[in-house]
Amino acid sequence: MAQEYCVEIKKRKTRLCVEPDCTASAQGKTDKCKRHGGGKRCVEPDCTASAEGKTDKCVAHGGGKRCVEPDCTASAKGKTDKCKRHGGGKRCVEPDCTASAIGKTDKCVAHGGGKRCVEPDCTASARDKTNKCVAHGGGKRCPHCIDWIDSRSGSSAYDGYCATCFKQLFPNDERSKVIYRHTKEIMVRNIINQHFDGFIHDRPLYTGNCDCTHRRRIDHRKLIGNTILAIETDEFGHRGYDEKDEEIRYHDLFMIHGGKWLFIRFNPDTNVSKIDIQDKLDKLVETINKNIYRIEQNENIELIEIIKLYC
Numbered sequence: 001m002a003q004e005y006c007v008e009i010k011k012r013k014t015r016l017c018v019e020p021d022c023t024a025s026a027q028g029k030t031d032k033c034k035r036h037g038g039g040k041r042c043v044e045p046d047c048t049a050s051a052e053g054k055t056d057k058c059v060a061h062g063g064g065k066r067c068v069e070p071d072c073t074a075s076a077k078g079k080t081d082k083c084k085r086h087g088g089g090k091r092c093v094e095p096d097c098t099a100s101a102i103g104k105t106d107k108c109v110a111h112g113g114g115k116r117c118v119e120p121d122c123t124a125s126a127r128d129k130t131n132k133c134v135a136h137g138g139g140k141r142c143p144h145c146i147d148w149i150d151s152r153s154g155s156s157a158y159d160g161y162c163a164t165c166f167k168q169l170f171p172n173d174e175r176s177k178v179i180y181r182h183t184k185e186i187m188v189r190n191i192i193n194q195h196f197d198g199f200i201h202d203r204p205l206y207t208g209n210c211d212c213t214h215r216r217r218i219d220h221r222k223l224i225g226n227t228i229l230a231i232e233t234d235e236f237g238h239r240g241y242d243e244k245d246e247e248i249r250y251h252d253l254f255m256i257h258g259g260k261w262l263f264i265r266f267n268p269d270t271n272v273s274k275i276d277i278q279d280k281l282d283k284l285v286e287t288i289n290k291n292i293y294r295i296e297q298n299e300n301i302e303l304i305e306i307i308k309l310y311c
Contacts, residue, residue, distance in 0.1 A: 127153075144169060164202060184268040185219060185233040191281050192231065196288065198222045199231075224295045226259035231288065234265050234311055262291055262300055267310040280310060 015026040017033035026032055027039025027050070040051040042058035051057055052064030052075075065076040067083035076082055077089030077100075090101040092108035099108035102125075107113030115126040117133035124133035132138030134153050142154040142162035152162035158175060159166070167176045189201050199222045220231040266284050268277060287309060294300050 187277075188231070188233045188266065188268060188281075188284070189220065191285065192220055192288070195285050196222075196292075224292065225298075227262055227295045227300060228259065229262050229264070229288075229291060229295060231264045231266060231284075234267050260295075260300060260302070261304045262295065263304070263306045264288065264291065265306060265308045265311050267308075269310075275310065284309060 015031070016022070017024045017026050017036055017038065018031045019033070019036045022033060022036060024033035024035065027034055030038035032038030034050040037048065038050075040056065041047070042049045042051050042061055042063065043056045044058070044061045047058060047061060049058035049060065052059050055063035057063030059075045062073065065081070066072070067074045067076050067086055067088065068081045069083070069086045072083060072086060074083035074085065077084050080088035082088030084100040087098065088100075090106070091097070092099045092101050092111055092113065093106045094108070094111045097108060097111060099110065101107055102109055102114030105113040109125045112123070113125075115131065116122075117124045117126050117136055117138065118131045119133070119136045122133060122136060124135065126132055127134050127139030130138035137151065140154045140160065141151050142160070142165050144161055144165040145151045152164065154160040154162060155166075161169065166173070170176055185202075192199050192201075199220045200218075201220055202218075218230045219233050222229050264284070264287055266280070268280060287307065291300070291307070
């Protein structure tokens with residue numbers, strides 16, 4: 001009853017938006033609020049956003065109050081005269097933190113501000129309009145692999161697709177020619193192809209009659225007898241990965257291939273182990289050769305064996 005009374009008082013003082021169940025104020029001489037298309041609109045062609053302040057453009061097109069820092073075109077935040085990057089808007093309350101507070105919270109993302117992932121025991125921030133972090137399937141997903149259990153985030157640089165799917169779907173696109181050209185995974189792929197035959201790179205692994213609920217990618221794999229030898233490039237040792245998710249991934253892969261598995265998990269980053277990358281690659285080749293021999297001699301007796309190099 002109290003809420004209805006407040007709405008009624010608001011109606012008497014201001015004109016409300018005519019959209020059903022909307023209690024926001026109608027803007028200007030229109031009968032709708034900004035969210036529903038009322039008020040002055042941005043003059044840029046095909047833009048439906050509202051113009052900000054005394055300007056005739058929306059924030060995205062340069063309207064509203066701008067940051068006072070030289071050569072900065074971003075909008076000033078809140079009652080400040082600077083953008084978030086230059087210290088404007090509400091700041092994180094943690095001591096010595098200069099980052100901006102997120103949403104209605106008083107902390108930055110690093111200190112727990114903003115909407116958090118709903119997965120149990122996860123402290124990461126939820127992405128975009130979803131209620132999960134990227135690792136748990138939140139944010140804008142690639143439309144090609146969105147239904148896969150290991151789907152990846154989409155990128156505006158690749159029309160909403162992840163880089164891997166874009167390269168596979170549009171191999172003749174100019175952007176596909178430079179994807180991963182200098183990444184560590186490709187560096188590892190090149191050294192494997194230089195010394196070994198038969199390794200499959202970055203392809204989903206699933207059986208022909210599978211419903212694809214366990215479609216999984218492996219960086220490099222080769223079937224030797226009844227054992228799949230898999231080499232995974234773990235940048236930074238996958239230190240940010242959830243151990244439980246990694247365990248589930250192993251189980252999923254084992255369900256697809258019921259034979260033996262031997263994983264070599266290789267961390268190529270020199271800034272973690274302080275070992276030169278060429279020495280690491282030499283060690284990787286040596287380890288692959290050693291374990292191919294072990295598999296051929298049936299010396300690998302575990303169903304799943306994991307060898308970590310510099311992880």
